[in-house]
Amino acid sequence: MTAAMDDTARLDADAPAGAAAPLPSRDTRKADFEAGKLRKRLRRQVGEAIGDFGLIAPGDRVMACLSGGKDSYALLDILLSLKDRAPFDFEVIAVNLDQKQPGFPADVLPRYLASRGVPFRIETQDTYSTVKRLIPDGGTMCSLCSRLRRGVLYRVAGEIGATKIALGHHRDDILATFFLNLFFGGKLKTMPPKLVSDDGKHVVIRPLAYVRERDLARYAGLMDFPIIPCNLCGSQEHLQRRQVTTMLREWEKKHPGRIESISRGIATVVPSHLMDRALFDFAAVRATGRAEPGGDIAFDVDDGIERAVDAAASLPGIAVRHR
Ligand code: SF4
Secondary structure, X not given: OOOHHHHOOOOOOOOOOOOOOOOOOOOOHHHHHHHHHHHHHHHXXXXXXXXXXXXXXXXXXXXXEOOXXXXXXXXXHHHHHHHOXXXXXXXXXXXXXXXXXXXXXXXXXXXXXXXXXXXXXXXXXXXXXXXXXXXXXXXXXXXXXXXXXXXXXXXXXXXXXXXXXXXXXXXXXXXXXXXXXXXXXXXXXXXXXXXXXXXXXXXXXXXXXXXXXXXXXXXXXXHOOOOOOOOOOOOOOOHHHHHHHHHHHHHHHHOOOHHHHHHHHHOOOOHHHOOOOOOOOHHHOOOOOOOOOOOOOOOOOOHHHHHHHHHHHOOOOOOOOOO
């Protein structure tokens, strides 16, 4: 638990709720049971991220950005669910930007949000035409599209008095971005759970930072969210991001425990054992005359992860390669 926990109490995922959001009313008791179980886990993970990184504080007005994809639906759903259980008050307002992609079903989100009783705002701005005009045919439009979308969302956040802008990026987005930066950008960095926006005016948060993408996909299916695809514009995901995502999926399949290890790794940085002179004063290193526990051990084995790998290796049909 970090210092951030002191000013924003950890949200208790198991506390009784005043008004729990309804599960879908399909006659599928098993699916409802599974959704309830999964929702509990997602609530716990989101509550932990909120506590660990001080994402939400008493009195916050959280703008939940809703694209119509599975991640943002889950983000909104879990935030609403936590709001009912939180030991302090905060508001959630859903915001969607209708970018005028061809075929965008403009009625879907307002209908869903009204049915959930969530305050919301739909902002309409034709960023699609701008992107089409500026990016040559066949080019990847996502970077410019996201940048324009971000600008509009920041403006809306100011207009509605939001104190936090919540985005639906999850653990696997964070890991993919980490490797994109490492492989193609020459930097150890990723999308953090909390940061100041480009314009310096807003605090952006990622409450799904601990949540696996496959759990979000399963939850979206169980909850029957009315998903709107993000490829209506016909754009393809950037090739490098696709490669990295595929690499991570293959690792997950072939080497159980590796993704978990990397996730822990980006939260456990050891500046004295990297090479960034801005983070650690190597020039000042002197012999201390006493034993240094972490001294010149370059490769630490995490016992918890080792045990998980061993446990996975003992399951039938799973091949695990040890280091
Ligand atoms: S897929 Fe289309 S709508 Fe989605 S981010 Fe890329 S360009 Fe924008």
